[in-house]
Amino acid sequence: MAKTEKKDWRFNLHEIIYESNTPAGKAFDIGLLIAIFTSIIVVMLDSVQSIHQHYGILFNRVEWVFSALFTIEYILRLISIRKPLKYVFSLLGIIDLIALIPSYLSIFFVGAQSLLVFRALRLLRVFRIFKLGHFLTEINFLTQALKNSIRKISIFLLTVLTLTVILGSIMYLVEKRENGFSNIPESIYWAIVTITTVGYGDISPVTPMGKFVASIVMLTGYAIIAVPTGIITHDLALASRKTKHKFESCPSCGAEGHDHDALFCKYCGSSLYRS
Amino acid sequence: MAKTEKKDWRFNLHEIIYESNTPAGKAFDIGLLIAIFTSIIVVMLDSVQSIHQHYGILFNRVEWVFSALFTIEYILRLISIRKPLKYVFSLLGIIDLIALIPSYLSIFFVGAQSLLVFRALRLLRVFRIFKLGHFLTEINFLTQALKNSIRKISIFLLTVLTLTVILGSIMYLVEKRENGFSNIPESIYWAIVTITTVGYGDISPVTPMGKFVASIVMLTGYAIIAVPTGIITHDLALASRKTKHKFESCPSCGAEGHDHDALFCKYCGSSLYRS
């Protein structure tokens, strides 16, 4: 009896903390998000010198309250799950831990408090909002498309990185040290700034030859930005095709009982998909 | 009799001010747009110090003439509509009011005149031009696509904002206060400037580690700009599919009387849409 009761108690806690189907679960999720937002805004404001001078002590106390709350939340998460280690080593579990550690480090090490900014990582929980709302199909659709294109995007990024190393190295030869291209890594940084069309202007070519090479880098960046866009657009179209409605019975002859992977009606050859 | 006459008079005024089917309505719309343009150009020129010194008094008078005209227009709008409150609290109604208030505020408060720039909001009426022209299908098509993609775009913007908070916070730790990253909000501003590939260069990384993190931010921005583009392209294709011609009678067997949401001919299974 005591065992099942305990089981029930842990099961209920699990429902509240990990799921968001029940009203209590929804309330917990929303409360947690508000707590994360507030704690991050406190850390943000505390980093502004002028505000820190006035409210530093207040902010310090508020941060400790949040640290305590998040510690309790972390312990509850460990207790209420059947396999705590699975949570601890999951992405969200590691983030939750990273967000906790700085508070306790700051007791022993001066300056560790600035690591509180890692709480910003917990913002990733914001995507739970979509589970609460009705954004689930959109989320699935987008992640499906991104999953499909991850190989092509990584080929693209590797190409861009190779290009920046080559173009950055050439630029280091063309423009000399005195023009800001003080070493190859710096020149590669410049090439990335240029090819992505960010263009800070902290380093920019001075010699006519350098400006010529830079023009080529820019036009390259301008032309190849089209590649990831094309890839993702294409994969969105594929993802959309997969998620669109398939007919249960043939739209042409009405026959039923088709295989799960059937594309066409086996009796009349009509497509089982809406075109 | 007097009542119907008054109704007619209000009805005609309504036709002129709110609609643009009649010649008088078209003339009113074009006249109003010219007045808005001219008044905004006057406010613009008046903000240029050197021009203000020569024509400041003239501009002041012209602005009062426009204020009077727009006040009369606002009153006519209130009179000629059956439910004035609906107009007052509509988006265009609020904009019209915001554009009016600064003129009268400037009598009591010095400097309130600079709020005249809010007249620029009335520029949104420029989209009435399309009602006058034959751009209606294009407008409908674009707004349809944007409506479809608004959920996906907002998921995308939330992801970008979360990324900028996280990356900005990390950058605040990497680069120190003396390098321009003076606090977290400032660092987040830098992250937005960088991830959107704007790159003012007012704040830019100085340390090698900072440049490395900045490179990651830039490449991220360069790769994910593809996402909104993919989404909108995809939704334009969907919007186009919906607005394309559907056959009344089956193109294959000629049968008529299909349901409104029918995709295929119910007698022969052919598609009712142009492919």
Add this chain to the structure above:
Amino acid sequence: MAKTEKKDWRFNLHEIIYESNTPAGKAFDIGLLIAIFTSIIVVMLDSVQSIHQHYGILFNRVEWVFSALFTIEYILRLISIRKPLKYVFSLLGIIDLIALIPSYLSIFFVGAQSLLVFRALRLLRVFRIFKLGHFLTEINFLTQALKNSIRKISIFLLTVLTLTVILGSIMYLVEKRENGFSNIPESIYWAIVTITTVGYGDISPVTPMGKFVASIVMLTGYAIIAVPTGIITHDLALASRKTKHKFESCPSCGAEGHDHDALFCKYCGSSLYRS
């Protein structure tokens, strides 16, 4: 007899100058392009102070040679065409004239020679190269798509311009004159620099509120850049669908004699287009 001979002579000249089917016509086109390129490079180099000091007199003579050549070409164009006025007032005719005038103006007015840069406009003739090569289908395909999307692109540009006027005006209020936003036109210029993600950094927000508004402008620009891309991609797809092969005889039943605008076989209902 004399009349027909004259006709032949003018006809042959027309073939050489205006067309590029004959070997002579091709040679003329290529020669003209080389002359235009060379003359522009001379004008470019002449604008570089250090090169001008050494070769200024040589360049001056070369420019007069080109001016003479282009004048002869212009006269030949007038003679060899049946309706000279049609050429004079065509786009290419006006450009050819604008490219000629500065040379003769420079006799009477000192400094008019710098207007020689307008010769750059003649570069537009470079697109004749495609007529020479086999790029014609690609050119037709792209211009078709651009023609289709011109209305949507102009709606988009008008929206962006309205946004920049409104956002620039708001920024003028938020940031004050002392921060570089010295008047409304200047603020609108800043808004265009920001929303197009160019980001020179010559004017950038200083106050926290200004940076907040700027962030909104940047994210707006980052999100809406997707719209023209989506439009053009969509219209390329439509243009491609129109130019793809249509079957002469039905691919399903082999029937022939379909109407020019037929989409489906009139006997069996199959599509006449490759899907």
Add this chain to the structure above:
Amino acid sequence: MAKTEKKDWRFNLHEIIYESNTPAGKAFDIGLLIAIFTSIIVVMLDSVQSIHQHYGILFNRVEWVFSALFTIEYILRLISIRKPLKYVFSLLGIIDLIALIPSYLSIFFVGAQSLLVFRALRLLRVFRIFKLGHFLTEINFLTQALKNSIRKISIFLLTVLTLTVILGSIMYLVEKRENGFSNIPESIYWAIVTITTVGYGDISPVTPMGKFVASIVMLTGYAIIAVPTGIITHDLALASRKTKHKFESCPSCGAEGHDHDALFCKYCGSSLYRS
């Protein structure tokens, strides 16, 4: 006998160096890539002044070791291939040679060592990784799409270049020498920086008229960036259509023996492609 043995020996070497099907071939490819990466990182670090002062002598020795290794590799490549000249004049062969020369040049010429950066070109071998992995379909898919769009992209780049020459020349007239637009090539460089939305800010317009022209350049760049994207997206879609599965036997009537280029079943008119 000796001849066949020699053949075997050369054949085996060829398998190891040029192919990556065998375990030895894979090991060679991975080892080579690691060597290239390490040698480039050494050149990079050596270019950093502060690191060079400490480890300059060590780096010099390491670079000679790599030069020796790459020389041996180059000789082996020459020996093991049947037609050595074909390799020497292939793109990869020329790159391999360019990467070798600087080391030996530096014996005779001081400063030639800085040409070692050309080793970065060997990074292009990184794309062999994809041969090792399972990225082959993605690579084929992307290169197919890029091959299809190369004509359209070159038309686009020529248009952009023509635009920058014209707009740069006009800007040279509008803004004067004292505002940074010191000559026409410089102004064209500015136009490229602006139209590609890089926007360094090293040269930016000062006069109101110049800012107006610059705004047009920016909006042009913002609107036409859509064109390459549209082209590539479109050609990805075409490439995808070509690589998708085609049915061997008709999905509708089961008939076999269709021609290689058949689109529809020759007996029943159904499409032979998955839609």
